[in-house]
Amino acid sequence: MAWEILNILAVGAFAFSGAIVALNERYDIFGTFILGIATPFAGGVIRNIALDVPVVHVWEQGYLLYVAFGTIAIVYFFPKSWVMSWDRWNIYLDAIGLSAFALQGASFAIENDFPLGGVIFASILTGVGGGVTRDVLAQRRPMVLHQEIYAVWALLVGLVIGIGLFSIDNAIQMYILFILIIACRVLSYHLGWHLRFRDMYRI
Template sequence: MSVVNGEMIQSVIHGFMYFGDVVFSVSGALAAGKRKMDIVGYVLVGVVTGLGGGTLRDLLLGRPVWWTRDSLELLLCITAALCTYFWVFRISNRYNATTWFDALGLSAFTVTGSSVAMQWGVPWEVAVFMGVMTATGGGVIRDVLTDTRPMILCGELYAVAALAGAFINVGLVKLSVLPEIAMAVGFLGTLLIRGAAIIYDIQLGPPGELVKVGGRKK
């Protein structure tokens, strides 16, 4: 039974991981489109956005970088970026599309990053940090490559959403909740917080102005 459960958990992790690869790669390719990059630029930015956070996590944990052993993730990212390149002209509002694809990727990689770290046997607080880093790392690289101010530096409820989702995932597992359920709840928690921030324009302010609603300059 434990072998079957282990295989199921791995399948759920891989499912979230592959989903995150695709949506984050699309967000990267859309960002490349805003900078009028060519097809190589689309693929480059899409791939590093999809794989960047997980690569940093694996390097810090001292584990093999997954996509160098199994190229499926790399191929998924390339395919997603190419599809975006050929279909991007059909998207009327690229900013909104980028933001929402990014939110989906953030949510997926929050739970995969923290789950992989837990499987590697690190303390719970390290697992939470790895979830946040996996979720935000690719987006930071994407923003740097496209000369955009990273969202984690703009007061966005971005890393905070990932932190909350990672806490939910790790905390539920520590409370003996089934890992696949914990990941689903963590994913939804991250997406709800990030989605609410996008819809209602909620930002974190400086000292003395903790939360701002509708504070983004249009």
């Protein structure tokens, strides 16, 4: 049940985020649905390809596909003035998706008996893959390549789960980590934390 709730939250948040970006870029209905579908599901596809495990296709996602379609439809068919006012919440939705999918990726790797490096790798790919795909399709510079701290939070998820600080079998621990990563991502955005050290050494 814990994972089902996290999956629903992640898919809904990333589908919403993808659809909002599509509308901001003035995509038509087809483009909006494509971007909205790619954002929540691309990370898992990229992860499975990279780890050489069977790919779960988008049309095999069951009820999660309907969650994505319903979310995108709400975004597209609601009055545009309302939707664009929701854009300021996109950072929070992106943080929810990043956290939940990073947890999902780490859990996937643990269940498939990958070593620590594989757990971290799976967490990063699943957490940031959808956002990168969204930004590339929207012809934007991917956030993971910005000076902002973004992928580091997915890496942190993989690390603490991989070394056993948090157990994927403990729902309470998973929700604590889920909320903690969301908070870290939002704080890093609002406080302007970054990984660029070049300016520190500029003469």
